[in-house]
C-alpha cells in the first residue's frame with residue numbers, strides 16, 4: 003500500500019466514489035434478482051406488491067414455488083448428475099495430467115502442454131458444435147457399419163458431460179499441478195526408504211497432500227458445470243440441465259419463480275466458490 | 287558560504303496511532319556534510335527519512351531546507367532526492383531513461399537531457415552505458431546509477447536509506463569508500479541511514495545514534511567511540527565488555543565500584559550524578575585492555591588482574607581472547623594484538639591484563655531498556 | 656524391471672490425456688473443418704469445395720455480422736479495461752489487509768454465479784417495465800416507460816459486466832507485484848501523477864493488460880447469452896448465426912464454416928496479443 007503520495011482531497015473523494023459506484027454496478031443485477039424473488043406479483047418487476055415466500059414454497063397456481071415446480075426440480079437433478087460426472091472425470095484426468103506434466107520429462111511435452119491449454123481459448127459454442135458434428139458423424143458411421151443404434155453419440159446427457167468435461171479438465175489440471183509442484187519429492191522417497199511400494203508411497207504420502215487441491219478442483223468443476231451454457235446448448239437432448247431450462251423459460255417471459263431459482267443458485271455458487279478458495283488457501 | 291544549514295529538523299515527531307516512531311528529534315546538517323543516522327532495526331530511521339523526503343507527514347515539529355519550511359511542499363517538488371533501499375531503478379526503462387527521468391519531468395529538452403545524463407554517468411564512472419538495460423549492471427554499478435539519477439537533479443540534500451544493505455560483504459566494503467568519494471566530489475549534503483556501525487564510522491562527518499525514536503547522541507565518529515554519552519551508545523558503537531556494578535565512592539569524576547563478581551574497579555563517571563550505592567553499568571572496550579606476560583607491566587594501571595585463557599578466537603586482525611579473572615571468575619573479552627608476541631598463547635595459559643580508569647565508562651543502570 | 660514399471664506408469668498417465676485431447680479436442684475440430692469443406696450437391700451427396708466459405712463472403716449479412724461482432728468485442732474489451740483499471744489499482748495499491756481481501760472477494764463473487772442469472776438481472780433492470788425505467792419515472796426524469804433493452808448499449812453493459820473479472824484479476828496480480836518504491840521514486844524525482852501512470856505503472860502492468868484483454872475479447876466474441884437476451888432477436892451476433900445454422904436451419908456445413916471463421920479470428924487475436932507482448936500462452940493462461 004502506498005501511503006506517501008499526497009493527493010488532493012477532492013481527488014481522493016472522487017476516486018472513492020468511483021470505486022463505490024463500481025461495486026454498486028457489480029451488485030445491482032444480483033441484488034435485483036434476489037429481491038424480486040420475494041415480490042408478491044406474477045412479474046419480476048416493480049411495483050412492489052409485498053413480501054412473499056410463495057415463489058419458493060407456494061403450491062396454488064399461478065404461485066407455484068420452486069419446490070413444487072416439477073420441470074425445474076427435474077432439471078436441477080439433471081444438472082446435479084451432469085456436474086457429478088463432469089467433476090469426477092475432470093478430477094481424475096486432471097490428477098493424471100498433473101503427475102504427467104510435473105513428474106515426467108518426455109519428448110513433445112511442451113507441445114502437449116499447449117494442446118492441454120487450448121480448450122481455454124476455444125469459444126464454448128465452437129467446442130459444442132465440433133463435438134456435435136464429430137459424434138454425429140461417428141454415430142452415422144457406426145450405425146451404417148453395424149446396424150446397431152448408438153444413441154449415446156446423439157445429443158443428450160452423455161454428450162453434455164463430455165462437452166463440459168472437455169474444457170473443465172484443463173482447469174482441474176492447472177489447479178492440481180500447482181499443488182503437486184509444491185510437493186517435496188523427498189517425502190515420497192522417505193516412504194520408499196521405509197519400505198513402501200511405489201504405489202503405496204503415492205497413496206500414503208502424495209495423494210493426501212494433493213487432496214485439498216483435488217477437492218478444490220472438484221468444487222470448481224461442479225460450479226463451472228452447473229453454470230455452463232454455451233457448450234451445453236449445442237449438445238443438449240431431451241433432458242435439459244438447469245441453465246437450459248431457465249433460458250427456455252426466460253425466452254417465454256419470466257415469472258419470479260426464476261428469481262427464486264436464481265437466488266438459490268447465487269447462494270449455492272457463492273458458498274461453493276468460497277469453499278474452493280478456502281480449500282486452496284488451506285494448502286499453504 | 288552561508289551559515290544556513292542545508293537541512294534542519296526542529297523537534298520533529300511522528301506517531302502511528304498510539305505508537306511514537308520518532309520523538310522530538312532536532313538536528314541540523316551544514317552544507318556538504320556526510321551525515322549518518324545509525325540505529326538498530328525498528329528505531330525509526332526510515333520514518334525520519336521519509337518525513338524529510340515528504341512521503342510521510344510529521345505529527346509535530348518543523349522541517350527546513352536551506353532555511354525554508356518544506357512541510358507543505360509535496361515530495362515531487364521538494365529539493366531533496368532519495369536513494370531507496372532497493373534502489374528502485376525503473377526496470378521498464380534503460381539506464382539513460384532512468385537517469386534522465388527527473389530532467390524530463392522538469393521539461394528539459396531532449397538534447398540537453400542526453401548531454402546531462404552522459405555527463406553525470408561519466409562522473410560516477412559509467413560513461414557510455416546509457417542505452418543498456420538496468421538488468422545488465424552489477425550491484426555496485428546499479429548503486430552508482432541510482433545516485434546519478436538523483437545527482438543529475440542537483441538536489442540540496444541527498445537521502446540514502448541503507449543503500450548498501452542488499453550488497454554482499456566485499457562489495458559493501460568497496461562501496462563505502464566509493465560513496466564517500468562521490469559525496470566529496472559532488473559536495474552535496476548526504477543524509478545516510480544505516481544500522482551498520484562500520485559504514486557510519488568510515489564515511490560520516492557527523493553521526494547521530496538513534497534508539498527508540500530519539501537521538502541518543504550526535505557527534506563525529508571519534509567522539510562517539512571515545513566519549514559515548516549514554517550506555518546505549520557505549521554498547522552500540524564499537525565492541526565493549528559490560529559489567530553490572532555498585533558505586534562504592536567518588537573522587538571527582540573517578541568512580542570506585544564493586545562489580546557483581548566482587549572485583550573492585552576504578553572508572554570514569556560518564557553519565558551524570560552518581561552517588562554511593564547506585565547500580566551502574568560499566569563498559570570496557572576489548573581493545574582498551576593491555577595484555578602482558580609479566581604482571582609488572584600492568585601493575586601501574588588502575589585496573590588489573592591475572593586471567594586464565596578460556597578460548598582464543600583467532601580471526602586475523604580481529605582476533606580475541608576470552609579471559610576468566612583468576613580472583614573473581616569474571617569473564618572478559620580482550621582484543622589480541624597480532625604483533626607476534628602472543629602467537630603461541632593457548633587455552634589454559636595465564637596472562638596479566640590491565641586497563642586505565644579513563645577507559646572504564648560508568649552509566650546509571652536501567653535507564654536504557 | 657523398474658524401468659519397465661516406470662514406462663507402464665508413464666503410459667497409464669499418458670492414456671487419459673491422449674484420449675481426452677484426441678477424441679474431444681483434435682478429432683472434433685478436424686471433423687468440423689472437413690464438414691465445413693463439404694458442399695451439398697444432392698441428397699446425401701457431397702463434394703469437397705470452399706463453397707461454404709464463399710457463401711460467407713458473398714452474403715453481406717454474414718460478414719457484416721462477423722465484423723460487427725469483432726468490433727463490438729473490441730469495444731467491450733477497451734471499455735472493460737478503462738473501467739477495470741482504476742478499480743484494480745485501488746485494490747492493489749491503495750488498500751491492504753482485510754479491506755483488500757474483502758474487496759477482492761466482492762469482485763469475484765458475481766462471477767461464480769451463472770451468466771444466465773447475471774443477464775437475467777440486467778433484463779429485470781433494463782426492460783420497459785424494469786426497475787430503472789420505473790425509478791426514473793418515479794423521479795420524474797422521464798414521462799413514460801422507456802425500453803432500455805434490445806440495443807447495443809444494453810449488449811455492451813452486459814458484456815462488460817460479464818467480462819470484468821477476467822480483466823480485474825490479472826490487473827490486480829500485476830499491479831500487486833509493482834514495488835511501491837518505484838512509484839515513490841518517481842514522485843521523488845519530480846514526476847506528476849499522470850507521468851507516473853504513463854511511464855511506470857502502465858508499462859509494468861502491460862502483461863496483465865494484455866492477458867486481460869485477450870481473455871475478455873475471446874469471451875465477448877464467443878458469447879451467446881448476453882447478445883441474445885439483452886440484444887434481442889436482431890442482435891446480429893456471430894454465435895447467433897452459428898446456432899441458427901446448426902439448430903434451426905440444420906445446415907451443418909455452413910455452420911461449421913462459420914465456426915471455423917470464429918475460431919480463426921479468436922486464435923489470431925490471441926496469437927497477435929501474445930506476440931505483441933512477448934508472452935507465452937502458458938504464462939498468460941495460468942493467470
Ligand SMILES: Nc1ncnc2c1ncn2[C@@H]1O[C@H](COP(=O)(O)OP(=O)(O)OP(=O)(O)O)[C@@H](O)[C@H]1O
Nearest residue numbers: 005302307325326327328329330331332333334481
Ligand atoms: N505506516 C506505519 N504504520 C504503523 N507503524 C509503522 C509504520 N511505519 C513504520 N512503523 C513502525 O515504526 C517503527 C519504526 O519503523 P522504521 O521503518 O522507521 O524503522 P527503521 O529504523 O527504518 O528499521 P529498519 O532498520 O528495520 O529499516 C517500527 O516499529 C515500525 O513498525
Ligand SMILES: [Mg+2]
Nearest residue numbers: 331332333447
Ligand atoms: Mg528502514
